[in-house]
Amino acid sequence: MSQFERPNIAKMQGYTSGEQPQDGRSIKLNTNENPYPPSPAVAAALHTFATDQLRVYPQPDAKTLRQAIADHHGISIDSVVVTHAGDEALRLAVTTFVAPGGVVASTEPTYSLYPVLAQIQDAQMFTRDLAADWSLPDGFADDVNAAGAQLTCVVNPHAPSGYLSSHAVLEELANQLHGVLLVDEAYADFVDTDGPSSIAMLVREQENLLVLRTFSKGYSLAGLRLGYLLGHPSLIRPILEKTRDSYNVDAISQAIGLAAIQDQAYAQQTWADVRRDRETLAKGLKVLGFNVSSSQTNFVLAKAPIHAAAVDLYQALKDAGILVRYFNTPRLQDCLRITVGTAEQNRRLLDQLAQLLSR
Numbered sequence: 001m002s003q004f005e006r007p008n009i010a011k012m013q014g015y016t017s018g019e020q021p022q023d024g025r026s027i028k029l030n031t032n033e034n035p036y037p038p039s040p041a042v043a044a045a046l047h048t049f050a051t052d053q054l055r056v057y058p059q060p061d062a063k064t065l066r067q068a069i070a071d072h073h074g075i076s077i078d079s080v081v082v083t084h085a086g087d088e089a090l091r092l093a094v095t096t097f098v099a100p101g102g103v104v105a106s107t108e109p110t111y112s113l114y115p116v117l118a119q120i121q122d123a124q125m126f127t128r129d130l131a132a133d134w135s136l137p138d139g140f141a142d143d144v145n146a147a148g149a150q151l152t153c154v155v156n157p158h159a160p161s162g163y164l165s166s167h168a169v170l171e172e173l174a175n176q177l178h179g180v181l182l183v184d185e186a187y188a189d190f191v192d193t194d195g196p197s198s199i200a201m202l203v204r205e206q207e208n209l210l211v212l213r214t215f216s217k218g219y220s221l222a223g224l225r226l227g228y229l230l231g232h233p234s235l236i237r238p239i240l241e242k243t244r245d246s247y248n249v250d251a252i253s254q255a256i257g258l259a260a261i262q263d264q265a266y267a268q269q270t271w272a273d274v275r276r277d278r279e280t281l282a283k284g285l286k287v288l289g290f291n292v293s294s295s296q297t298n299f300v301l302a303k304a305p306i307h308a309a310a311v312d313l314y315q316a317l318k319d320a321g322i323l324v325r326y327f328n329t330p331r332l333q334d335c336l337r338i339t340v341g342t343a344e345q346n347r348r349l350l351d352q353l354a355q356l357l358s359r
Contacts, residue, residue: 029339032217034222036342039263039267045259060247068258081229084225085227086184089227090113090153093151093212093239095243096238103123103125103126104151106125107128110153141176142176149177151182156184157191161295163294174208189217190296198213199211200230203232211229219257277343298339301336303335304336313353325339
């Protein structure tokens with residue numbers, strides 16, 4: 001600990017990322033990346049990018065990309081701010097709307113970066129346990145308001161369960177909350193529904209609603225670090241004009257993001273492929289005795305068979321070169337979170353599990 005470190009920083013634990021092997025041989029089913037490559041339009045954008053553009057600063061507010069995002073969601077450009085991945089979007093929301101000593105609210109379990117950002121801001125973290133089916137608990141809004149939360153973060157579809165809350169539930173929650181509601185839609189592209197998968201349209205009228213989106217999952221660009229926030233202009237304006245870093249998104253990222261979001265035909269095909277593979281994976285796990293939660297994401301949460309320990313399966317899979325995610329936390333200790341891979345990756349995972357469970 002340095003004598004110059006702020007006391008709240010000295011006391012906190014940082015975010016723990018999923019394992020990122022560099023051997024090129026491991027099957028990575030642990031950090032919810034899209035198993036399919038980015039659009040060919042992304043490769044073309046990289047190939048034709050004029051390196052002379054790197055001599056000057058990029059568009060400071062990513063206006064061209066913001067307009068494409070706005071068009072995609074059917075909202076106005078002043079309801080969009082582009083960020084350096086979804087994680088910067090979260091940090092900006094905390095910085096902008098939560099005072100030091102204030103309160104950030106969420107559920108348990110949830111994305112583990114939320115409490116980290118709250119601690120950095122020297123704010124308190126308030127959580128409520130999710131219901132048995134992973135839905136929001138009764139009285140959640142009342143409890144959050146009583147705690148004085150200035151920002152409430154809800155992942156939808158939920159991680160790590162894959163549960164999807166309805167638009168009506170989230171709209172009612174926004175109406176009930178006294179503070180800002182941030183709906184983290186990192187996995188919304190994989191929702192299997194006949195209606196809209198996002199509540200983005202609500203930001204036109206809902207003055208306390210922010211919606212987080214990312215290019216990492218649906219557009220296969222986790223290595224790029226690009227995301228955005230959607231919200232009522234009154235929420236977006238202070239982020240765009242005050243708390244956002246100058247030139248926070250570089251020129252290459254803006255060009256790639258534009259190419260990706262404009263190739264909807266390709267993106268939507270990969271989403272459909274992931275949904276198909278998700279169902280096949282879930283069925284295979286159930287045959288092996290896992291209890292698999294219904295998922296609307298690009299991963300499944302699988303409760304280990306009664307005669308097997310999830311932590312032992314995690315380690316045995318890792319030893320065999322297959323990475324999945326194990327959380328040593330209450331309610332998840334007997335589960336594995338498994339990213340949907342390619343059909344071949346999923347088959348190899350299921351074959352390995354079958355061998356392990358037959359011993």
